Amino acid sequence: MLAGEQAIPERPSLLQRMMRANGPMRVRLNIGLLLLIVLLGLLAPLLPLHDPVRPNPLNRFKAPSLEHPFGTDGNGMDVLSRTIHAIRTDFALAISSVALGIVVGAPLGALSGYFGGRLDSVITRITEVFQGFPQILFGMAVLAAAGNTMVNLVLILAFYNVPVYSKMVRSVTLPLREADFVQAARVAGNSPLSVVFRHVLPNTLVPVFSQLPLSCAYAAQMIAGLSFIGLGVAIPTPEWGSMIQLGANQLVFGKWWASIFPGLALFISVWLLNNVSDLFGSLVVRRA
């Protein structure tokens, strides 16, 4: 046999290709800054910061100083330390809720789009009912009734991402159903489920990838929004929304630091996520 004369070479992974220094400057800058924020959050416990959850009644609403660069809040906790530690909370909640939404939504959409018929009708109706509820009100109601826990918060946000991703994947699946490579996959002996999950679904992920950071940004805003009105994440856990709320009524007295710094952190994160979302799609499409 002629085989095995040449070894089959290895190929760089998607991650390696993404990190290769040939992307446009804008992509690298935005992803770089975002990774910096994530890194800051991951390393927070190792950094020389004050304890983010230790109150000090004698040290309330102190203006920014060398000791407390971002000042202290109404409980006398260090705002810098809390702002950085809040990255962990907000990003973890946002990412896990979006990931859960995709893991459930994308396969539902692919199944619904590929098989069509009654299955499609059922899945589409259910997702439409999901989307019918006003999100903030529904979130408030569920958190009030089922308990104000982080797990519930993630579930609520995931609940709203499921229809977003199932509809998106369904719409991309419909034209793929008749594609030559899908027919070829059938000829190659794939079962219908295997056609959907090995051949159709991976080809629907480009729009999913470009939507992902946007969903994270939206989820982060929702988390902060719900926490601002006292649902979701409660003090003392560091979280931007609750921090803004804690400092909000002191703004009029000129004590701006307790709200402004977490607000800026939230703003920058959402902004970067939006930018990356715009650029991410093109990066994945090129794949080279």
Added chain:
Amino acid sequence: MNAEAAGEALLRIEGATKRFSLRQRGWRRQQVVALDGVSMTLRRGETVGLVGESGSGKSTLGRCVLNLLRLDGGRIIYRGREIQALPEREWRPLRRRLQMVFQNPVSSFNPMMTIEEALLDALRQVPELDHAQRRQRVGDLLEQVQLGARFAVLYPYEMSGGQLQRAAIARALAPQPDFIFLDEPTANLDMSIRGQIINLLLDLQQREGGPGFVFVTHDLRVLRYVAERIYVITQGHIVESGSRDQIFHAPRHPWTRALLEASSIGRRDRRQASGSDGEADISLATSPEGGCRLLARCPHARERCARETQVLREIEPGQQVRCWRAEELD
């Protein structure tokens, strides 16, 4: 000696019929008959040519044989077993035996899979191999179609059409099928690349125990090199069938003659012999009920052609023609 070795058909198509509905404005529905009682036989290891213009139903026939579409009527018999109405689950074991190469090599590969992944995907239906043996087999297959192992890691968009069509042939060969339906495998390729694919097929035909092929094309010239028998199809009808020599040297049906004249090889030999203008015109004009379907375009049409539905009849051993004037046109 078993029946197959004695020349019994591997695959037999009997009266295959397929209609498509086109939605029209309002409530009216127009039906298009893509296949109208097509019958065909394929013996083990044999290469059969199927020639017809676009829209003549040749690709539809392949998709029906491969169970990508359901027939509306007729039977497909593989090794003595009717397979046209089997449910998907019972059909799947046959996938290994019946393979297909698509017309467009670029769109027939999953853009997210490397060539190796695509071939491994096709090899998943060969359960007796373990993973290492399958990877080995991928290398063998690529060698067989004259692509090096270096192509294994490439994505489809990194390869040319000719290279991809070889990879598509490798994919079809992967499970060691008895039969490969080649749906215009050279139509999307350059002239020079076409020759390479044809040579590859000739090479595969030489192998002992290799698969049988149905080679679909709109270009009769290609079949001179690869086909042992040829079926000529138009408007979902077989109009003539016979051995390669019969079709090329003694074509009886006016349509076959027109096709031959349209190809440059035939032109020199046949210009004198036929009185037609030689245009293999592609038009979907429907003929009157009951008459010959090619009436509107046949230079030899007589009054009888408009009245009488034509049937396939054997005029020479192995040669069938759907024209009552076949004998007198010589």
